[in-house]
Amino acid sequence: MPGTTRAGSYRDVLLLPHALRTFVPALFGRLSYGLLPLSALFTIQQSTNSFATAGAAVAAFGLASLSMPLKARLVDRFSQRRVLPVLALLCALGLGLVASARTTNAALLVTLVGVTGVFAPPLGPSMRATWRLITEGTELKQRAYALDAICEESLYLGGPLIAGLLISFWSAPAALSCAAVLMVVGTLGMVATPVARHVAEQQTKGRFLDPGPLANSGLRRILLLIFFVAGGVSVAYVCVAGMAQREGQAGTAGFVEAAIGLGSVIGGLIWARRTHRRSHWTHLSGLIALLASAFLMASLAGNLIVLGVVMAVGGLAVAPLFVVSYLAADDLTPPHQRTEASTWINTINNLGSSAGSSMAGLAIDRTTPAHGFLAAALLLACVVLVVMRPRGGRWWRWLGGLSGLGRRGGRRR
Template sequence: MSGTTRAGSYRAVLLLPSALRTFVPALLGRLSYGLLPLSLLFTVQSSTGSFATAGVAVAVFGAASLSMPFKARLVDRFSQRRVLPLLAVGASAGLVVVATVGTSAPAVLLFVGATGLLAPPLGPSMRSNWRLLTDGSALKERAYALDAVSEECLFLAGPLIAGTLMSIVSAPAALCGSAALMLVGTLAMVTSPVTTRTAAPVAVAGAAARLGPLAIRGLRRVLVVVMGAACGLSMAYVCVAGVAQRAGHPGSAGYVEAAIALGSVAGGLLWARRTHTGPWTTQLAGLIAVLAAGLVVAAFAPGLLVLGVVLGIAGVAVAPMFVVAYLAADEVTPPHQRTEASTWINTTNNLGSAAGAALAGLVVDRSTPTWGFLAGGTFLALVALAVLRRPTGGRSWLRRGGRLGPGRPGGRRR
């Protein structure tokens, strides 16, 4: 049976030793990623005169983010204080070059790609810090919820700040602002005492050494679930755009997406008010089922206003889903691999989102957004059912509390 108990307060989380000292600079650095897409798009368009090149530049930066798990592996091995400043200096310098040096499209794309390869993994690093800060307490789930909600707010505020800077100054100025936030936030975060700590490595060889936490079957299963959920949710965003376009109000899609984000913030805050004691599988399946139901109902929404309300309510499951996924990843991986494992959740989320957007685009082009919502909802329902499926032998996919079924906890299975 799953259940809940009362969790500690957010105040208790922030009053942990070095918590504010670490978290506030991390938020500052992570805000740079909220400003970056819009400011990069218009900066490259301005310097090259081509929206096509600008779109490719944003895609190149996103593709370069696939290197994030390998940078996180360096952080796990050598500590945040030794790795993150080097990455931040290189990435911020790359953004400044793109913003200030007018050059040809190939050169711009080269600089953007190099910048993406150097972009520091600030989110996974902060979650690693939360694990250390909450060690010995029952506050980790609440800390993760606070982190997820804050990140959602950053990606709501980032485009607004970027748009304001572009209106008052210019797109290159907004991109330089993103570079400054990244550099200052990172350098300030790594001065916190907690960022010097590293977990004792475990000697492994062969494929396990090359794959890192991906060699752990329990983590791979969590990642498959995250990718499936991201795919279904991404289909909803494309379908929202399709509905808005057909209604003759394409800009309204942004308001509906904001409603989803606000629902996610509310869901994260409400979720962390309790400590959830049930199996991770039950929690993930339930949250994904909420998203599935929301997409099915959205298929029959009579207008954009109702659509925003429906998807805003369904959005309450988004932030909690990531909190549960991060906690599950922690349980099935050893301490010296948890930053990288957390980064793989972000990476598979991005891959799933890309696949979902492509699939939904095909559905909307060939039929209507209604069928796209129904396809996404059906897919999410199948993912939820698959999470609860019992493999051969009758043992659950993960044990109560998120540990692997057959085998020992902590990701020791090879």
């Protein structure tokens, strides 16, 4: 059997019943997350005159992402229509309070932002759940996931730009308020379609506090893999900033990071042109190897232009990595747990990124960005070896036994 065949077009995906009516509002809602970091950072910095407080507040919002799987379980159990609007309205209310706050109390603002993050609606996982529903009975799910990942990458490229323009020509609180409005309007539009009513008929059975999809060993291995990959990518991002700072061109770090995002969008477009037939773990090992190679070359880059080109090549693997991970999670979990499983991928990615950033920041103070890139490359190379050795010794099997990922029609719990 050949490794790939032609997939359906994006037009085929968007012409599916209710696809456009759901996806377009969902993109507006998810754009709010692209505006949030910068607008929240400057809103709180201007209020307290402290970047330390502003950074702590943004970190608190990110830490609240640990609640995402629980919210996804609520969506699985009670439907998107009943859960997402409530979460969006509460989160928007919190953002509005932050935008209008006149206090300089750092602890109060950090707490308010953290609590607001607890109510952030899981729009990405919910949209992927909708894609699963509307592509059922077709061969378009992989193409739909790729379209979703590409658009998400584009939102995170454009979101900071829009936030920057709003801050420059209006104000940071106004940008934060726009993020709140986008979240509510997008969420309400997303759940207004008949698809949301259909999802509402699917109820999760069993104890609410059971481990859910985490009981699946294959999914746990995927999450462990994502954690280390996210950590390595985050180290690379910090090293980009470190290299730009050392060359006295700190502002160019944004252009290099944009190159990574552009590479990710292009990679997603290329990946989606085919329907891939090889096992998920084969795809994962190849994509991670591409990232590792790019980071190795980055450690040898002599200037920021070469670094940008190398990182753009590495970015080709980012969107496909998430597409493959989401597809693997779908194959490993029963239908009523797939929204939560998808959310765990995002949550673990955030945790891995946080861990990588903290370690890289400490390391760069004591060494050079080149050493950081090299460390990230070695970490991902080790991950590739683990993924490619599913039948090795006991600890290899425990850490990297991804052979179950290749059984697309295998047993489900």
